[in-house]
Amino acid sequence: MNRSKTTFSLSPYLFVAPAALLFGLTIILPIALTFAFSFYDWNGFGAMKFVGFDNYARAFHDRVYLASYWHIFIYIVLTVVLEVFCGLLLAGLITMKRRGSGLFRVAFFTPVMLPMIVVSYLWKFVYNSDFGLINALLSGIGLESWTRVWLGDPQIALYAVTFVSGWVYAGYYMTIFYAGIQRIPNDIYESAYLDGATDRDIFFKIKIPMIRDLVDVAIMLCVLGGFQAFDLFYVMTNGGPYNSTEIVTTYIVKVVFSNMSVGYGSALAVLMSIVIAILGILTNKLKKKESGSLEY
Template identity: 85%
Template sequence: MIRKKHKFSISPYLFVAPSVLLFSLTILVPILLTFAFSFYDWNGFGKMNFIGFDNYARAFHDRIYLLSYWHIFIYIILTVILEVFCGLILAGLITMNRRGSGLFRIAFFTPVMLPMIVVSYLWKFVYNSDFGLLNAVLNSVGLESWTRVWLGDPKFAIYAVTFVSGWVYAGYYMTIFYAGIQRIPNDMYESAYLDGATNWDIFFKIKIPMIRDLVDVAIMLCVLGGFQAFDLFYVMTNGGPYNSTEIVTTYVVKVVFNNMSIGYGSALAVIMSIVIAFIGILTNKLKKKDSGSLEY
């Protein structure tokens, strides 16, 4: 039997080339350059001085940079509560009461469709200490002692910004959970009702366990979103007051563009990438371990 030799064809490579080129120019090359710049002391214009790991050593002694990770941790914990769990409760309430559910879904999902810049300026007006809506409402109901400079108080600024994120994305996760709940067979609900289960029993013992994978994905998105957060913090507080809302992304932008320290900013970005990769790997291993124990 004679085997036919396959002729080499360049056509597949020509079709793939534009995508590979675009990926290289927009993602791969910047990553490699950022890693390379992290070993230099460079302001972006002058001479590049090789300093080895000095930028990395400096990062671990930078109080503001280390504090920014604590702020991200607070932000992630609060967004998981405000976005994921509130979205889960909203999805449960909507599926319990079908009347007007479409209107409620639209109302809760509308903030997601607004640009974050618009949302940031809107809530800056709400939080304004002089003529803001929040303080005006508190004054009108006799709670003058609760009024404060929300975005200017180091104790409350991080919570004020985080609440805005929860207001925006709770409806987004609600929609995801609602779609997952809709896929659960009605036979399970009917059997539970026959056994005397209430709506809340069904929600906690049937609906949530059946969409557990969606909840895990949502929590992971919150974790990654915490490290990617920028525009909300940049517009509302820009890391202030007194660095009380400084996160890694806002601090890196200040180091690179305000201080003109390209090398040090690159080192900070590399460290953040390593932290994110470590969290992703750890989460994946924990998920596999959890899945294995459930199978056992």
């Protein structure tokens, strides 16, 4: 009986062990190694030289690295508008029970299904200054002065890349908001129409307030997605021109794989993780404070 009890008590751990081992090898171990490497000067192959906090001190004097956070901030603010708010407006439009709303729903969601690499190369062609569609269209309607080297101008390259992100993910957030709006009982709409409410009133005074939690989650996803952005920037501009579209992830890749500075790149990655953690904590506190004020 003792043996059977021992076997039974160990069985849950045996079932969990493969998943825990996989999680440890793929998540915990890389995080621990990245943190350890951040205290060394190492190129990934030769001898490791302990430098303490020198890599972190260097990061706070790295203008390109510090500017990359400003670029992410601009990117996040613009994507909140282009993705979340535009997705919310699209969800409001396709839930008005107008003819063809299903077709529009599919059309708006189609870019989400395309791989980001494909989207990046597609829009590189659209933005091409020599034979791109945008410059060709502007020239065709007599607006040659508006033509630009869209991805080669430091003043507008970041906005050009951000627009592509909005074009892709607006349909994604539209689908989330559409699902939330579909859960609102029809009785509420009927009562509002009887009171003389218009479609605009129903959208701003009923639909949006009743899916407020989804909007908050979408904004949070947009913020976190801004720090995780990589492939779109890497393919379209690779941080150029003149580091005007450099973001943290693309810069870390350059530091590690181009400059062969694993230690410094690890320190940059640790700092980015700390920034994301602080943002998550602040957002959670603001959310709790807002929930408490509403309950009060």
